[in-house]
Amino acid sequence: MKLLNELLGIRYPVIQGGMANIATGEFAATCSNAGALGIIGTGGMDASRLVEHIHRCRALTDKPFGVNIMLMHPEADEFARIVVEKKVPVVTTGAGNPGKYMAAWKAAGIFVIPVVAAPILAKHLERAGADAVIAEGTESGGHVGEMTTMALVPQVCDAVSIPVIAAGGIADGRQLAAAFALGACGVQVGTCLLTSTECPIHESYKTALLKAKGSDTVVTGRISGTPVRVLKNRMSREYVRMEKAGADKMELEHFTLGSLRRAVFDGDTDEGSLMAGQTCGQLHAVRPVAEILEELSRDAAACIAGLNRLC
Numbered sequence: 001m002k003l004l005n006e007l008l009g010i011r012y013p014v015i016q017g018g019m020a021n022i023a024t025g026e027f028a029a030t031c032s033n034a035g036a037l038g039i040i041g042t043g044g045m046d047a048s049r050l051v052e053h054i055h056r057c058r059a060l061t062d063k064p065f066g067v068n069i070m071l072m073h074p075e076a077d078e079f080a081r082i083v084v085e086k087k088v089p090v091v092t093t094g095a096g097n098p099g100k101y102m103a104a105w106k107a108a109g110i111f112v113i114p115v116v117a118a119p120i121l122a123k124h125l126e127r128a129g130a131d132a133v134i135a136e137g138t139e140s141g142g143h144v145g146e147m148t149t150m151a152l153v154p155q156v157c158d159a160v161s162i163p164v165i166a167a168g169g170i171a172d173g174r175q176l177a178a179a180f181a182l183g184a185c186g187v188q189v190g191t192c193l194l195t196s197t198e199c200p201i202h203e204s205y206k207t208a209l210l211k212a213k214g215s216d217t218v219v220t221g222r223i224s225g226t227p228v229r230v231l232k233n234r235m236s237r238e239y240v241r242m243e244k245a246g247a248d249k250m251e252l253e254h255f256t257l258g259s260l261r262r263a264v265f266d267g268d269t270d271e272g273s274l275m276a277g278q279t280c281g282q283l284h285a286v287r288p289v290a291e292i293l294e295e296l297s298r299d300a301a302a303c304i305a306g307l308n309r310l311c
Contacts, residue, residue: 001163001185002163002185003185003186004037004132004163004165004185004186004187005186007111007132007163007185008037008064008090008111009064010032010035010036010037010063010064011035011036012035012036012293012296012297013176013185013186013187014035014036014037014176014186014187014188014189014293014296014297015036015037015039015066015092015113015134015165015167015186015187015188015189016028016031016036016037016038016039016188016189016190016193017039017041017068017140017167017188017189017190017193018039018040018041018042018043018066018067018068018092018094019041019043019141019142019190019194019275020041020042020043020044020070020142020260021041021043021044021260021261021264021265022041022194022199022200022201022264023038023039023040023041023068024040024041024053024056024200025040025052025053025054025055025056025057025060026056026057026060026198026200027198027199027200028040028053028057028061028065028066029056029057029059029060029061029065030060030198030289031193031289031293032057032061032063032064032065033060033061033063033290034288034289034290034293035290035293035294035297036189036289036293037064037065037066037090038057038061038063038065038066039065039066039067039068039090039092040053040054040057040065040066040067040068041068041070042067042068042069042070042073042075042079043068043070043073044260044261046075047075047078047079047082050067050079050082051082051086054067054082054086054088064089064090065088065089065090066088066089066090066091066092066111066113067079067083067088067090067091067092068091068092068093068094069083069091069092069093069094069098070093070094070095070096071093071094071095071096071097071098072095072096076096080098080101080104080105081104083105083108083110084104084105084108084110087108088110089109089110089111090110090111090112090113091105091110091111091112091113092113092114092115092134092188093112093113093114093115094114094115094143095143097114097121097124097125097128098112098114098125098128098130099125099128102128102129102130103129106129111131111132112129112130112131112132113130113131113132113133113134113165114130114133114134115133115134115136115167116133116134116135116136116156117135117136117137117138117144117145117146117147117152118145118147118152119152119155119156119158119159119160120159122135122156122159122160122164123159123160126160126161126162130162131162131163132162132163132164132165132185133156133160133162133163133164133165134164134165134166134167134188135149135152135153135156135157135164135165135166135167135184136149136152136167136168136188137149137150137151137152137153137166137167137168137169138168138219138227138229139168139169139229139277139278139279140167140168140169140190140191140229140277141190141191141217141229141230141275141276141277141280142190142228142229142275143226143227143228144168144219144227144228144229145227148168148169149166149167149168149169149170149179149182150178150182152168153166153179153182153183153184154182154183157182157183157184158183163185163186164183164184164185165184165185165186165187165188166179166182166184166186166187166188167187167188167189167190168277169277169278169279170187170188170189170192170279171189171191171192171277171279171282171283171296172192172282172295172296172299173295173296173297173298173299173300173301173302173303174299174300174303175187175279176296176297176299176300176303177300177303177304177307180300180304189296190277191209191276191277191279191280191283192279192282192283192292192296193289193292194206194209194276194283195209195210195283195285195286195287196286196287196288196289196292197286197287197288197289198288198289199289200264201263201264202263202264202265202266202267203267204267204268204269205263205264205267205269205272205274206286207269208231208233208269208274209231209274209276209280209283210283210284210285210286212231212276212280212281212283213280213281214278214279214280214281214282215281216231216232216280216281217229217230217231217232217276217277217278217280218230218231218232218236218237218240220236220239220240220243220256221239221243221252222243223243223244224243224248224249224252225249226249226252228273228275229275229276229277229278230273230274230275230276231274231275231276231280233269233270233271233272233274234270234271235255235256235259235270235271235272235273236273238255239252239255239256242255256273259271259272259273260272260273260275263275
C-alpha cells in the first residue's frame with residue numbers, strides 16, 4: 001500500500017481539512033509548505049473569491065494543494081468548472097455525490113477524493129471514478145455522520161480497492177498510527193490545526209478550544225437531519241433545546257444564520273458556532289502548523305516502533 005504522501009507528492013500523509021471560512025488560500029499554502037496537503041474550503045465563498053484564493057495559494061507555495069467543494073453549495077457547478085480551469089491538482093468533496101463532475105475532473109487530471117460517512121457510498125464513488133475516499137467518523141468537527149472512525153475506516157477499506165484516508169478524532173501520533181492500523185493510507189485533520197499560530201480564526205475561538213475538554217462538544221441538528229459538531233455554548237444549548245421542543249428546520253436555520261462567521265471573525269464564543277471535533281481535549285497550546293505536523297509524524301513513527309517491539 002502506498003502512503004498518502006507518496007500518492008500526492010507531499011512530505012507527510014496528512015490532508016488539512018477544508019473548513020468553511022477558515023481554509024483560506026493563505027492557510028492552505030501554509031499547510032502545504034509545512035508538508036501536508038493544504039486545502040482551500042469553498043464554504044463561505046462565492047466563485048470570484050474562490051478564484052482569488054486559488055491565486056493567493058499559488059503565489060505563496062509551489063507545493064501541491066487542493067480545493068474542497070461542498071456539493072450543496074448553490075455555486076457548486078461553478079466551483080467544479082473553476083477547479084478545471086485553474087488546474088487545481090486535488091479536489092475533495094463533501095455533502096453530496098460528485099458523480100456529475102467526475103468525467104470533467106478526470107479529463108483534467110484532477111485527483112478526486114470525496115468524503116464519505118458510510119461504506120456503501122464509498123463503493124458507489126469508487127465505481128464513479130474517485131481516486132481515493134476520506135472516511136470521516138462522527139468524532140470530527142462540523143458536519144458529521146453516525147459511524148465512529150474506529151468502525152468506519154476498516155469497513156470502508158474492506159469495501160473498496162482505492163486508497164482510504166481516515167478522518168475524525170485524529171490529533172496526535174497515536175491516532176495517526178491507529179489510522180494506519182485500520183488500513184488507511186493517511187489522515188485528514190482539522191481540529192488540531194485550529195489552534196495553530198497561522199490559523200485565521202479569532203483568538204477568542206482559539207482560547208475556547210484550549211480550555212475545552214473532550215466532553216465539551218455537542219452535535220446539533222441530529223433530530224432535524226443536519227448534524228454538526230460544535231463546542232458547547234449558549235447558542236448550541238439553545239439550539240438543542242429548540243430542536244427537542246419541535247422547532248422546524250426553518251426556525252433552526254434562522255437561529256444559526258451567520259453563527260460560524262460570528263465565531264471565526266468576531267470571536268463570539270457565546271452565540272457563534274465553534275465547530276470542533278472531540279480531539280479538542282488534546283489541544284494545549286498555540287503552535288506553528290509545521291511543529292504540529294512534525295510532531296504528528298514523529299510520534300506516529302515512535303508509536304509504531306514501540307508496537308513492533310511488542311510483536
